[in-house]
Every structure is written in C-alpha cells, then in structure tokens.
Amino acid sequence: MRSPAHRHVDAVFDALADPTRRRVVETLARGGTVTASGLAAQLPMTRQAVAKHLSALRSAELVSASKIGRETHYKLRPQPLDEAAHWIQMVSAEWDDRLEALRRTLEKRRSRSQ
Amino acid sequence: MKLRDEKATDEKAPWVERDTMVEASPEEVWEALTDEDRLEEWMAPDVELDPVEGGEISVRDGEDERSGTVETFEENERFAFTWSRPGEGESFVEFTIEALPGGSRVTVVETPIGPTAIAAGGWGSRLLRLSHAMRFAPVA
Numbered sequence: 001m002r003s004p005a006h007r008h009v010d011a012v013f014d015a016l017a018d019p020t021r022r023r024v025v026e027t028l029a030r031g032g033t034v035t036a037s038g039l040a041a042q043l044p045m046t047r048q049a050v051a052k053h054l055s056a057l058r059s060a061e062l063v064s065a066s067k068i069g070r071e072t073h074y075k076l077r078p079q080p081l082d083e084a085a086h087w088i089q090m091v092s093a094e095w096d097d098r099l100e101a102l103r104r105t106l107e108k109r110r111s112r113s114q
Numbered sequence: 115m116k117l118r119d120e121k122a123t124d125e126k127a128p129w130v131e132r133d134t135m136v137e138a139s140p141e142e143v144w145e146a147l148t149d150e151d152r153l154e155e156w157m158a159p160d161v162e163l164d165p166v167e168g169g170e171i172s173v174r175d176g177e178d179e180r181s182g183t184v185e186t187f188e189e190n191e192r193f194a195f196t197w198s199r200p201g202e203g204e205s206f207v208e209f210t211i212e213a214l215p216g217g218s219r220v221t222v223v224e225t226p227i228g229p230t231a232i233a234a235g236g237w238g239s240r241l242l243r244l245s246h247a248m249r250f251a252p253v254a
C-alpha cells in the first residue's frame with residue numbers, strides 16, 4: 001500500500017532538512033508573494049543562493065512560481081506542509097494508542113499476579 | 115554529526131516523541147516490548163521478532179505490514195529498530211525505559227530515516243505550528 005501522499009511527505013521532509021531552506025520557508029510564510037531579490041534582502045544570503053533554495057522547494061511543490069513581467073514571483077503552497085504536519089499528527093496518535101494498549105496489558109498482568 | 119552544533123534547529127526533539135507512565139517494573143516493560151507473544155497483546159495482531167541486534171522484526175495488522183531490523187537491544191533499557199511499509203520510506207523507532215518510584219516511564223521516538231531527514235530533527239513541532247498558522251493567515 002504505497003500512498004502518493006506518503007511519498008510526497010518524504011520529499012517535503014527532504015526539502016526541509018536544510019536549515020537555510022527552512023528559513024526561506026518561514027520568511028515566505030510571513031511575506032505572501034515575493035521575488036528572489038526581495039527574499040534575499042530579508043535573509044543573509046545572495047540572490048543566487050535564494051534562487052537555488054527556491055528551486056529545491058519548487059521540486060517538493062512547497063513553492064509555486066509565476067512570472068509577472070520580467071520577474072518571477074514566489075509563493076508558499078501550504079498543502080504539502082499540511083500533509084507533512086498530518087503525518088506527524090497521525091504517527092503521534094498511533095503511538096498514543098499503542099502505548100495506551102501497552103499500559104493496559106502491563107497493568108492487567110500485574111493485577112492478575114497480585 | 116553536524117546536527118549538534120547547528121544553531122538553526124532550536125529544538126532537538128525528533129519528529130515524533132510520546133511517552134507513558136506504567137505501573138510495572140522496567141523488567142516487566144522490557145518483556146512486553148521484546149517478547150513476540152507479549153507484543154501481540156498491544157502492538158499488532160501478528161508480530162515476529164528475532165530479539166537480537168541485527169535480527170528481523172515484522173509487524174502485521176491485516177493488510178498493513180511493516181518490517182525492518184533490530185538496531186539496539188539493551189536489556190531493560192533500550193530497544194530500537196527500523197521499519198517501513200513496502201515501497202515507503204523507512205523510519206527509526208526507539209523505546210527507552212526509565213525506572214520511576216512505583217513504575218516506569220516508556221518513551222517512544224519515531225524519526226524518518228535518511229541523512230537529510232535526521233538532520234532536520236526538531237523541526238517537527240515547528241512544522242506543525244507553521245502549518246497551523248498558515249491556515250489562518252490572510253492569503254496574499
């Protein structure tokens with residue numbers, strides 16, 4: 001059972017593994033639509049470095065780009081972030097259920113032996 | 115690893131970490147975590163485990179099946195393995211048992227594997243907050 005959503009979550013985690021890219025994402029989350037130069041002005045890096053990170057984020061579909069005149073404007077796409085956040089919530093809930101079952105089986109056994 | 119001196123990750127927590135307190139000794143917890151029959155009482159209906167480092171583990175619940183390899187097997191303290199569903203990315207799962215007065219604390223951590231994914235450790239909770247904040251942010 002290989003879900004496309006799960007594959008995509010892997011790609012999102014991969015793209016976000018780089019701390020500099022996470023700063024780009026957080027800056028985009030605050031800034032709406034921006035150009036690479038606009039982003040570089042807010043971050044301690046060159047426009048070229050920003051462009052490279054934006055391209056990686058586009059591959060993970062975390063960022064969308066549209067050309068207006070001669071400039072490319074970038075925008076964060078929240079959906080993949082939601083999917084990754086959903087993975088975290090789902091895995092957390094699964095472990096909560098399993099740990100609760102573990103606690104029950106341990107305490108049942110203990111009360112039997114007393 | 116570079117991870118430790120990386121200032122950009124302000125939290126060191128892994129992607130998912132959960133714990134529970136149980137009224138049972140670390141020895142009792144260890145048995146429930148590492149004995150096949152006991153695992154089937156709480157983990158999944160069908161569990162196979164070769165209880166040594168490097169041994170195989172498989173966890174099946176109906177159609178849902180995951181398998182992997184035992185990474186750490188330190189009696190009464192630490193049990194870790196990798197697992198994955200067919201065709202999906204692997205994760206690393208680690209249980210630690212800590213003795214408490216009158217019982218134990220069991221902590222489980224699940225982290226997606228891959229050098230890059232592990233380097234991102236700690237970003238899970240920030241990701242949740244960011245995703246949540248964006249849902250309510252005005253769309254530009």
